[in-house]
Amino acid sequence: MNNWIIKSTLLSLLLVYSALGFTGTHRDSVSKEEVNGTFIMHFPAPHNDLANTLKVQALGGGKINVSFKLIYPYMVNGELQANTGELSGVARIKGDTAIYSSSEFGQCTITITFIKPGMLSVKQEGSDADCGFGHNVYADGTYYKK
Template sequence: MNIKLSAVLAASVVSLAVPLVAVLPSPSADAQTATPAQQSHTDSRAELYRRQLLAGKDVPCRTNASCAALGVAALEAGRVEDAQTLVATESALAEANALQADESDSPKAASSARSRMAMALVHQGDVQLKLGAWSNARAYYRTAIARGDDYPHDALLGRAVAAARERLESIAHKEVVTGLPAEGARFRRHMFFGAWESVDVKPVKGRHGVYRIDGDFVYPMIDAHGEPSANLGELSATVRFFDGVARVPMTHPSGATSGAAPIDATTKISNLAPYDQHDDQCLIEFSLVAPETLDVRTHGSPQACGFGHNVSADGRYFLMTGS
């Protein structure tokens, strides 16, 4: 039985405001009023999405490769703000390439796109490194490395992963945050199409050892018109970490509800048998597995958590500072 958390859980499809919106204007009137014949070669979602990204005269670059080269040059010249814009565009165009490769079912194109996406993450990490945001840089590099873990035999992707590893090793011990900072922390997980999942962990004032967890989860996609959209899921709970692990029951095997948000999950839950292998149950586990690293795992089924379609909290999140 699902917990009724109307104030806590959202499960709707909404427009997704990707970071590039401020950089890339909406399609021009000419593009919007093109004839069917003119649009015949842009019927796929990938082409429509790419056209959305490249519409307008303020686009800083037109291809993934040119964005990458210009971004590196801008960073080397100390133009960090320009570099941020360029590498964000580089990342978006790489994801458009991946979408196109998926639609065409081309393994070679898919490998190239994966490599480009990973390298864009590396370049975003380089920007954070230039800003002195060590944990943010490590988060980008680790995310790029994780993409390689998903495709261990992809040689092209392996080159980008090697670049990420080299950079990560050079800053692996720079101002590393261990445990949870006194003021709390935000852990984020990079998804696709400019979307991020996040878990905020903050101490509850006046309650020693108690933290409030607020999670925002997302399943990003590109709709038939080439527009980014997403299904969403949210979670809010008060927890205690026992040996670095906090567990939030989104459902109860007894059928009881957790009451008003935030969910009170401060009691230790040791027995996971009522959740594991049960499609109608959901317990979400948060584990501080390493410095600046939070692993999230669902016991039971993500479909029972009350989130939007295909939304899951599962994955590895990295500590990041700033908004």
């Protein structure tokens, strides 16, 4: 019985994972229309009216311009506070994956994967300080086209 539960749970997770576009395969290319635009990542409640923003512009020649406006919302004595971070620069794109790297503040690498039209994933390697962001500010997450 336990074996059946484990197998059915794994199958369910695989189906959900695939339905959301998170497959292990990468695409050979993405269109300019898919890349260009503003992408947002909303925070969970109670801050779901706040969002991190990423603007992307294809430059050609395997390059894109990226511009992040990020926040870390928190409450102090019932008042909303936020730490912030901004990052702008040129990332190299190959297939569906773009990589921005900087050592201005420390080693910071941000990988952007265009999962499917209207949806991308951001993975930050390096601390908030390494990327020049405020305390607890990170770019990580799934962003959706505005």
